[in-house]
Amino acid sequence: MTSLNRETFWGPWSLYGSLIGLAGFAVDRLHKWWMINIYDIAARGRVEVTSFFDLVMAWNQGVSYGLFEAQTALGVAILAGFAIAVIIGLSLWLARVEYKVTALAIGLILGGALGNVYDRIFYGAVADFFSFHAFGFYWYIFNIADVWIALGVMFIILESVWPGLVGAGKKDSPDEKSGGTPA
Template sequence: MARLHHWFWRPLSPLGLGIAALVVLIDQAHKAWMLYVYDIAARGIVTITSFFDLVLVWNRGISYGLFPQESALGRLGLILFAAGASLALAAWLARVDSRLTAVSIGLIIGGAIGNAIDRIFYGAVADFFSFHALGLQWYVFNIADMAIVAGVVGLLYDSLFGGHKKAGNPPNM
């Protein structure tokens, strides 16, 4: 047990897993509110500004609606992929020493789980936020998607500017 504790539960693990849980909670609460309280399906497109609308779009594919899956087997594949990716990210989280990396991984795990929950209960991911300008339409997305993107940006920032050891000459012996 002590070996498992050392391997999986390191000082930054609670931070990353707490962020993941918070993202899932916020994402699922927002989706439930939009679907059952605000009833976005009955409202159609709700214009908020000249460049931002609320709308319900059911995404049956992966990011940006790519590779839509209409069959139960296809949906199961996407759910299993999200679960596998979340487990792999949790294993990575157990090895990180950077708070930014831990938060970023937590954001990605939470977003993946939030969207997987939608696939389990609805067969597709509920997306609501639509940005558009100058005749261009951005993809419709949700809070889980925003968390995933923020997590990826955090990982990129940390890998480029996080003060990791730089390649160069080996230390003198």
């Protein structure tokens, strides 16, 4: 059995990815706080912004598209526990990345996951606000945390399919000998 060392939990891009994640979490929390407490979206109901975009208040008790809806404390705990396990797994992956774009992607996903798991733990459901629609078809309602997750996944897919497209073709890690951090 191998022993755990510092590199298991912290790598050359961990600080960068962690800061991206914390910034994403902060933006998501601030937006949700503002929408619920200042803008009072629940009292306003559906607010038409454009002919294809509305602001609404929806509490998602499930995961994507409302799947696996959790209406009991046990269900909420199971979904929150699963999300925390994903966050731990992503954090361990972040410690091993070699490319800045991968750290950016994982940081975005972490920020979004933290924002949504916070809602699930403290409210029992995730607050969603953005509703796009066209020709009578309504896409799922989502929030800023979901945007971070989608962007992070998009970067990972782009990096996997076209490594040079998003700058992932080169290792651009900070100088570890000088103890530097990424720019």
